[in-house]
Amino acid sequence: MSTDNLAIPEDFSAFLYWLKEKTEDFWSKDPKTSTGNFKCEEWIYGAKWIGLTDDEIDAVEAKYAVRFMPEHRAFLRILHTIDRKEKIEHADEDGVVIEERPFFYNWLQDDKEIKEYLDWPFRTIFEDVTSPNGVWLKALGGKARFRGRKKGPNHAMVSGSTSLASFEKPPVPGK
Secondary structure: OOOOOOOOOOOHHHHHHHHHHHHHHHHOOOOOOOOOOOOOOHHHOOOOEEOOOHHHHHHHHHHHOOOOOHHHHHHHHHHOEEOOOEEEEEEEOOEEEEEEEOOOOOOOOOHHHHHHHHHHHHHHHHHHHHOOOOOOOHHHOOOOEEOOOOOOOOHHHHOOOOOOOOEEOOOOOOO
16 A cells, blocks of 8 residues: 555544545455555455445344444444455364454344354353352442343343343341
8 A cells, every 4th residue: 555645534434435445445456466565365355345224234233232323333334344254274183274254243144253242241240240259349238149040141231231130139137
């Protein structure tokens, strides 16, 4: 990428379109024949950004119970993901294995990965609090107990609830 014409727009949407143009231009140069100092990797050669429509963004918000800020919605409309997955090579006992993984997660296709990342904060805190040597601040009072031993995380927390409805304080002796 040359340093010519690198005036970065100040307007956020204009910046996103500028970034799209610059990255797609960089990815359009064949790494096998490019003479530049910086070459894209072969797997990303020819890649294009795929944006989402407002209806698709609304559907994603409903599906995952999330709310995107206007700036994030603009990002999703312009630079949501690219049209291919990253190819990762590694060796195992059978030889070279090539795996594909999302370079940018696709909110319409990468359901398993997105749910895993959305569940991670609650799952991590839940495990810290409910494990035998769990973390619980004295300032919070008696340690909460989890009502009904569930194996999975409390998805009500992930879906935006700030209530700890599934937790209860231990009984106070003598009451």
